[in-house]
Every structure is written in structure tokens, then in C-alpha cells.
Amino acid sequence: MTESASIERPPRSTPLRAYAGEIHAAPVDVFAALERHLRAESEGTGIAVDAAGRFIVVQGGWWYRAEYRVLASENGARIEHELLNVALTAHWAGPLAGQKVLRDSPAAFGALLTAMAAELEG
Template sequence: MAIVTLERPAKHTVVRSFAGHLDAAPDAVFAALARRLGGLTGDEGQSLVDEPSRTVIVQGEWWYRAEYRVRPEPDAATGTLVEHEIVNVASTAHWAGPIAGRAVIRSAPADFQALLTELA
């Protein structure tokens, strides 16, 4: 399994992107997200938590990378914008990543909504 870094590999494709608003402070949302996803190691993947950028990255199977960013809501006095991207990082057979991950990609919208509900 590759070492997780903030930088995406040179060969990558964003497969899906999501964003959602929460009526909570960015620091609190990031702390909850880091607790939820930050401890992954081993078979379920590896994670990287970067507090300065409020970013959590989860590197999974040979093709899968999930990036989560927590930002202050730009158009509101309070609240948080949570961004999530699923990235194909397969270095070989790049074309096969979305095929191998079709179940993950198909369930991603509902999974992201469930995560927002949990973080709220």
C-alpha cells in the first residue's frame, strides 16, 4: 500500500466530488471527522490527518483515495463546508479503477450524506 501524502500522485483522476454545509464550527467538524477517519491503518486503508489544512485523506485499495476538506463557509457568517472527492490513483490499469470501484462510487452520495449527518 502506498504511503499517504497530501499531494496527489501524478497520475490521478477525480471520479466524484461532493460538498455539504453544516451549522457547526469548522474546528469542531474537523475534529469529529479526524476522529472518525483518522485512525485507519491496515486492511481498511491508511489515513493522513493534516490539521493546518483541515484535510483528511484515506488511501484504500489499489485505485482508491478519498479526500475530505473542512472549510469555513465562504458565504455565511457561521457554518462549515465539507468537501469530499473520490480520486482514482491507480498507477497501472488506471482505466480499471472506476470499474473495480463501481459499488463504492455508486454508494458514495448516500455515504457522504450519512457522514454529514454523523458529523452534525
């Protein structure tokens, strides 16, 4: 069962990484594909969805929060992704604990965009 996460960003949060990419498809379709992919990948972590705002939060562990937003763009949809440290105690240790996640995040975001683009084209 998936736990719930809050749409509201915790007051103590530090952005660690930010990415953006474009997919040539309607924002509503991109958002639906993003939600499907994140739900499939996020088993055991908290997820919150604001469909009207095209905003998704995935939160797990004591430090990790990922935010995704889908915006309309000239060529379809722009996906913005931000990784945050939301540790309430030992805030300084979040980036240390998440070194592998942070190191792998550019490739993971690229793979997500590639998978979604392939799904939406096919």
C-alpha cells in the first residue's frame, strides 16, 4: 500500500537538483503518463497528485522528496523535476545519505523522459 505524501512543501527543505525536459505531446497526456510511471516506480513511498495543477510529489525515507510539474510549452509539454532534502533532523546528512540517488538522478530523469516519449509516440 502506498503512503500518502503532502502536496505542500515542508518548511525545512533544501533543493539539491533540478532538471527539465520537453516531450512533444499534449500536457494532459504527458501528465497522465508521468503519473503512471511514478506510481509504478514509487511502490512503498508516499505519493501525492494535484491533477488540476499537474503537480506530483514522491516522498520517501527521512530526507527524500521529488517534485514533478508538467507545463504547457510551444512544442507540447515541459516537465520540471526537483529533488529536495526535507530531513527534519540532521538536515546536513540528507545529501550524504542520498549520494547515490543524487549521482544517478540525471540518468534517471533522462530515462524517465525517454520511456514516456516512447509510450506517448507508440
